[in-house]
Amino acid sequence: MNQPDTLILGGGISGLLAAWHLRRAGQVVEVWEASDAVGGWVQTLPWPGPKGEPGFLERGPQGLRLGRNCALARLCRDLDLSFVPRGPKGPRWVGKGGRRRPSPATPRGLLTDPDLGLAAKLRLLAEPFIGTGPEEEDLHRFFVRRLGVDFARECLPALVAGVLAAPLERLGVEALPRLRTLEARGGLLLGALRGGPETTRLLQGGTGTLARTLAERLGCVHPQRRAQSLEALPGGRWRVRGEGLTLDAAQLVLALPTPAAAALLAPVAAPSAALLAAIPTLDLRVWHSRHAPVPGWERGFGLLIHPPEGPGLLGVVALAADDARGVPGLLQLRTYLGGAFPVAPGLEAWPGVFQELRRWLPELGEAVQVREEPCPGAFPLLAPGHTARLAQLLKALPPGLHWLGAARFGPGLPDLAEGIEAWAKTFPAR
Numbered sequence: 001m002n003q004p005d006t007l008i009l010g011g012g013i014s015g016l017l018a019a020w021h022l023r024r025a026g027q028v029v030e031v032w033e034a035s036d037a038v039g040g041w042v043q044t045l046p047w048p049g050p051k052g053e054p055g056f057l058e059r060g061p062q063g064l065r066l067g068r069n070c071a072l073a074r075l076c077r078d079l080d081l082s083f084v085p086r087g088p089k090g091p092r093w094v095g096k097g098g099r100r101r102p103s104p105a106t107p108r109g110l111l112t113d114p115d116l117g118l119a120a121k122l123r124l125l126a127e128p129f130i131g132t133g134p135e136e137e138d139l140h141r142f143f144v145r146r147l148g149v150d151f152a153r154e155c156l157p158a159l160v161a162g163v164l165a166a167p168l169e170r171l172g173v174e175a176l177p178r179l180r181t182l183e184a185r186g187g188l189l190l191g192a193l194r195g196g197p198e199t200t201r202l203l204q205g206g207t208g209t210l211a212r213t214l215a216e217r218l219g220c221v222h223p224q225r226r227a228q229s230l231e232a233l234p235g236g237r238w239r240v241r242g243e244g245l246t247l248d249a250a251q252l253v254l255a256l257p258t259p260a261a262a263a264l265l266a267p268v269a270a271p272s273a274a275l276l277a278a279i280p281t282l283d284l285r286v287w288h289s290r291h292a293p294v295p296g297w298e299r300g301f302g303l304l305i306h307p308p309e310g311p312g313l314l315g316v317v318a319l320a321a322d323d324a325r326g327v328p329g330l331l332q333l334r335t336y337l338g339g340a341f342p343v344a345p346g347l348e349a350w351p352g353v354f355q356e357l358r359r360w361l362p363e364l365g366e367a368v369q370v371r372e373e374p375c376p377g378a379f380p381l382l383a384p385g386h387t388a389r390l391a392q393l394l395k396a397l398p399p400g401l402h403w404l405g406a407a408r409f410g411p412g413l414p415d416l417a418e419g420i421e422a423w424a425k426t427f428p429a430r
Contacts, residue, residue: 032222094303124148177409261273
């Protein structure tokens with residue numbers, strides 16, 4: 001095999017995307033993945049039914065959010081991936097005031113939200129006339145400026161907690177990079193209209209199909225290869241040592257979780273390692289469960305809880321009855337807890353979680369199957385000022401060494417796809 005121009009450490013979705021774009025640019029690339037499975041959080045895992053029936057769960061995203069010609073959509077076309085035919089969605093709710101109500105993320109939800117008066121709804125219409133804001137801004141101030149204080153207070157906490165697992169005030173606008181893009185296009189409403197519609201699509205075989213297909217097409221991804229140490233060589237080259245294996249490369253890309261990247265960097269680039277280690281990450285606890293079907297929920301549902309009413313419960317989503325990942329005749333749920341929100345002691349085990357779910361979903365019957373999937377470090381906490389700290393980190397990296405991941409480009413798959421595609425265009429030519 002040819003000596004690689006570039007060695008990528010980490011076979012999660014970031015490392016696979018980086019390898020894909022560099023290979024297309026003519027680089028000879030090799031990817032090391034410490035575990036025995038590629039994809040990181042983007043994995044579709046087997047979960048047989050109670051009688052051994054085929055069934056699956058998602059370790060990460062349930063589906064892909066795609067724009068008309070976004071980087072993620074282009075990637076899926078290049079990989080010839082197939083999508084599940086689109087059908088109607090089930091109900092989307094927010095749990096607030098002790099009951100569930102239509103989600104304000106839909107036009108109907110906005111019009112019927114009892115906490116938004118006429119003045120607040122009229123204020124939303126003024127959004128296209130609001131100018132751009134300061135470069136450094138937390139999410140709460142951003143949305144107050146663009147959509148008004150009532151919307152930011154009454155509608156957004158549940159939506160942001162359900163997506164980013166943290167309060168608005170602890171997140172910078174960097175946590176949702178698309179907001180700045182929309183603002184530059186004329187505002188959230190006009191920017192979305194000019195950019196075209198976005199839809200969430202389900203891949204045939206689950207979201208993990210994306211990572212598996214990337215790895216198969218690349219043919220240079222090596223599981224169970226853990227990098228143990230780095231050494232800077234003359235001329236900006238790098239030497240990586242693993243267990244019984246040493247490899248030299250002109251360029252080295254760290255596509256690892258921030259704690260692992262910081263630990264590898266510490267002996268050779270202490271300032272960069274310290275800045276990486278300072279990026280906080282959030283742990284999620286995720287429960288998957290299967291229940292008897294509930295009439296009216298055949299198309300699935302989504303429920304987000306307005307913090308702090310859920311004592312650590314962030315939300316729950318249900319698969320549609322015809323979703324191939326589920327088991328026929330059972331309703332499959334995925335329940336999220338934790339992140340930056342403290343979890344009540346009573347929710348440490350499934351009985352307490354189920355009791356809390358029944359508070360919002362009284363129709364739900366006892367689970368016939370339960371599986372917990374802890375997700376340590378699932379989200380980076382991109383606090384206000386992250387852009388400036390990120391620039392400092394990238395400037396401190398030694399020559400020939402690169403770092404990328406969700407903490408650089410944003411936590412969503414569309415953000416990663418856009419960011420890594422743009423990054424690859426600036427990569428040194430072979």
